[in-house]
Amino acid sequence: MKTLLLLFFGVGHIDNVAGTEKVFVNMANAFSQRGYRVIAIYNDSPGKKPFYEVDEKVELINLAMGKIFPPISKKILREIYRIFKFKITNPVEIYKSEMFAKKIEEKIKNSEIYSVVCFEYNSVVVANKLGITPRIAMVHNCIDELIKPLTKKELEQANKMTAYQVLMPSFVKEAQRYLSTEIVYIPNAIDKVTLARQEKQISDRNKHTIICIGRLEAEQKQQHILLQAFALLADKYPQWEVDIYGLGYNLERDAYKEELLHIINKYKMEKQVHLKGVTDKILEKMCQADILAMPSAYEGFSMVLGDAMSIGLPAVGFVNAPSVNELIVNNVTGILCADTIKDYAAGLEKLMCNDKLRRELGDNAYLAAQEYSAEKVWNKWENLFKRLHEQ
The missing domain is CATH 3.40.50.2000 (Glycogen Phosphorylase B;)
Known part of the structure; x- marks a missing residue:
């Protein structure tokens, strides 16, 4: 052996x-x-x-x-x-x-x-x-x-x-x-999960969810950009919510959590944006979502993004983010945006307002995931x- x-x-x-x-x-x-x-x-x-x-x-x-x-x-x-x-x-x-x-x-x-x-x-x-x-x-x-x-x-x-x-x-x-x-x-x-599983869970829902998963951290994960971008859209799309999963590892990241809460309160998004902490049911939560937000500045090979692809969940990331800009093919498996809050909001909105496009890009992401x-x-x-x- x-x-x-x-x-x-x-x-x-x-x-x-x-x-x-x-x-x-x-x-x-x-x-x-x-x-x-x-x-x-x-x-x-x-x-x-x-x-x-x-x-x-x-x-x-x-x-x-x-x-x-x-x-x-x-x-x-x-x-x-x-x-x-x-x-x-x-x-x-x-x-x-x-x-x-x-x-x-x-x-x-x-x-x-x-x-x-x-x-x-x-x-x-x-x-x-x-x-x-x-x-x-x-x-x-x-x-x-x-x-x-x-x-x-x-x-x-x-x-x-x-x-x-x-x-x-x-x-x-x-x-x-x-x-x-x-x-x-x-x-x-990445694990293979059938696309039918996600379709079934989405079909019966009235509300829509943007999910973001990763440790709370300003330099790399940049959840604050997601919140600031969603603040430009929240009033226009009251049926949409943002669920953020993850914790910090130390006091510095605990301070970042407080910064995120400040943004939520500042823009009165308490009913639409939720900091969910850690979960051991990542795929289950993804299967209940419509869009993966991937506001990272850089990655190696994001397991979160890979898991999202494996269930046909389209993602929105940055065009200059290493790895993210290779795993996401713009307008094919997801959306890549310029590195500004306004552009990220536009990328989210492009999927939020188009159910057909979300499904199309999600299907393509699922097929692309087979390579991994x-x-x-x-x-x-x-x-x-x-x-x-x-x-």
């Missing part, structure tokens, strides 16, 4: 309701069901488990080291490097990686690992210390966000990977500007493992 090692560190908490955490669980489950022995390792507080359901055959290991406190000397060095802008690897992160690697070696001793998959940069450093090959790193966002900012020393670590996986075809050339290792395009896998079916995507991963292992 082939053993696949998945490494995921450097997140707030493993129980976050977010895309990378979902892919971590989905990949573990998929390869366990394909007959692999899957060891999925993460680090969080003792007792913390993923929000998403993990197959009972997966060997899920929480290193349970919680927040690691490095020696004061490492912290002093980090601050010196930061003040003088030395572009080298953070000594605190090096210390943490050494601690992770030592603990992992204890967990996997006597195991012959077939391939290692790293879910973010911290895992890359750990995998390099373990020395197991082949090892593949994932990039769960656009290149400008996760690869471009790496220092020269960090890029040296990244280039020790056997390969880097990116989520969009255009990301391959972008990544090659910074990395010398092999770059492979494999999208995220779980079977196709996991086959690509399995073929990659095989090819790299045989090199």
Whole structure:
């Protein structure tokens, strides 16, 4: 039996309701069901488990080291490097990686690992210390966000990977500007849901819903733009509502929630706009909606957008948003808008006032989603493992 090692560190908490955490669980489950022995390792507080359901055959290991406190000397060095802008690897992160690697070696001793998959940069450093090959790193966002900012020393670590996986075809050339290792395009896998399911739920409703799903965050997710755009339409379309699902991870994002509430109150949209918090029934909520609002400034491969496509839900996004502007084909599977509030409102209204167009674009989105079916995507991963292992 082939053993696949998945490494995921450097997140707030493993129980976050977010895309990378979902892919971590989905990949573990998929390869366990394909007959692999899957060891999925993460680090969080003792007792913390993923929000998403993990197959009972997966060997899920929480290193349970919680927040690691490095020696004061490492912290002093980090601050010196930061003040003088030395572009080298953070000594605190090096210390943490050494601690992770030592603990992992204890967990996997006597195991012959077939391939290692790293879910973010911290895992890359750990995998390099373990020395197991082949090892593949994932990039769960656009290149400008996760690869471009790496220092020269960090890029040296990244280039020790056997390969880097990116989520969009255009990301391959972008990544090659910074990395010398092999770059492979494999999208995220999305589940297939029948289009009839959505049609049935929509047909009996009088009200209409724009749904927006993602952590509450100003820089990337930009829910404030959705609210400001809808404020231009709310009075004209009293039968339309906006449901926003998601929470922030920290106090800064809690403050952003208050900002969103302020916008809702300012434009007297309390009866039409709702902050719904977290749900474990994303697809069910999508099936009750008419439009997906995707006001993100950038994405890697949005699982939310992929799920929406899989049920035939048309989306409205920005033409300059990486990944979003490739997954949405303008006027074919959804609407792409210029980066202004007025233009985003116009994009929403184009679908709000035209039931036939919503259905047409939704049907096209559903057909396009087949390219990202779980079977196709996991086959690509399995073929990659095989090819790299045989090199």
